[in-house]
Amino acid sequence: MILYEYPFNERIRTYLRLEQLFRRLAELVSRHHPLDHHFAIQTLFEIMDVGARSDLKSEILKDLDKLKQVYNGYRGNPAISEAALDQFIARIDACFNALHDDAGRVGHGLSENEWLMAIRSRISIPGGTCEFDLPAYHDWQHRPAELRQHELNNWVQELAALAQPIQLLMGLxxxxxxxxxxxxxxxxxxQNLPQGRTFQLLRLWVDPALELVPEISGNRLLFSVRLMQRGPDGKLQIAADRNADLEVTLCA
Structure with a gap:
């Protein structure tokens, strides 16, 4: 099954983008080819760009604080293990404190690395990181993969305070x-959405054997899905002559 996720607000949209970038970054860093590490560095810069929103940090801290209040409300419930609850709340606190104590914007430590910022100034230019533009970067790409991975992991750690709460919030x-x-x-x-409950994320599974592409739209009142298929010219058109079984999850 192919999973499609649709956010109902801008905050979750940003969280999804960051989550995708962190997944891509982890995959690229684990590889050994210099080209993979080039795109890992490019992904670092994309995370910094998405994380540059001035209100992002405060939004995440608010969400973590709300989450902690919700789970504190379970204290005294005989059906819930106090030890497991304490452990989970400690995880929330760790994410909150790490992000709160990380002064400045996301990746501010990376912004002080002149070598990285030289690459950042050129990487958006088509072919802008050739050896005649950035000879020091060209040299780095020819160093052993283990050395490159070590430095990449150090740079990734600069973003850990953002990655961990995003992973926690989206998982829950x-x-x-x-x-x-x-x-x-x-x-x-x-489908109409029930009033009195605010949904934040739609998850839709489509069987790849159907060869259909969903176009999703929605708001706080309803959501709709149009299933598209490729025509003879390769363009997408609505599959008006077909019925299809789907699996839908609404997350609040």
Whole structure:
């Protein structure tokens, strides 16, 4: 099954983007080819760009604080292990404190690295990191993979205070939903959302054997899915003559 996720607000949209970038970064750093490490550095810069929003840090801290209040409310519940609860709240506190104590914007330590910033100034230019532009970078790419990985992991640690709470918040958000089977009739499906509950994320699974691409739109009142298929010219068009079974999860 192919999973598609659709955020219902800008905050979750930003979290999803960061989560995808951190996943890509981890995959690229684990490889050994210089080209993989080039794109790992480029991903570092993308995370810094997304994390440059002035209100991002305060939003994450607010979400962590709300989360802690929710779980503190479970204290005294005989169905819940106090030891497990303490351990989880300690994890929330660790994420909160690390981000709170990280002065300045995301990746500010990387911004002080002149060598990295020289690459950043050239990497958005097509072919801007050739050896005649950045000979020191060209030399770095020819160093042993283990040395490059060591330096990359040090730079990744500069972003750990952001990566860990994003992973925690998105993991818990996804666990809040219950999957349901639905059927799109004539290539379309629409569902009203119950009032009094604010959903933040839609998760949609599509069987790849159907060869359909979902176009999702939504707001706090409803969401809709249009299933598209490739025509003879390669362009997407609505699969108006087809019904399809889907799996949907709404996360609040």
């Amino acid at each position: 958000l996804r666990e809040s939903g219950v999957p349901q089977k639905v059927t799109a009739i004539g290539g379309q499906y629409q």
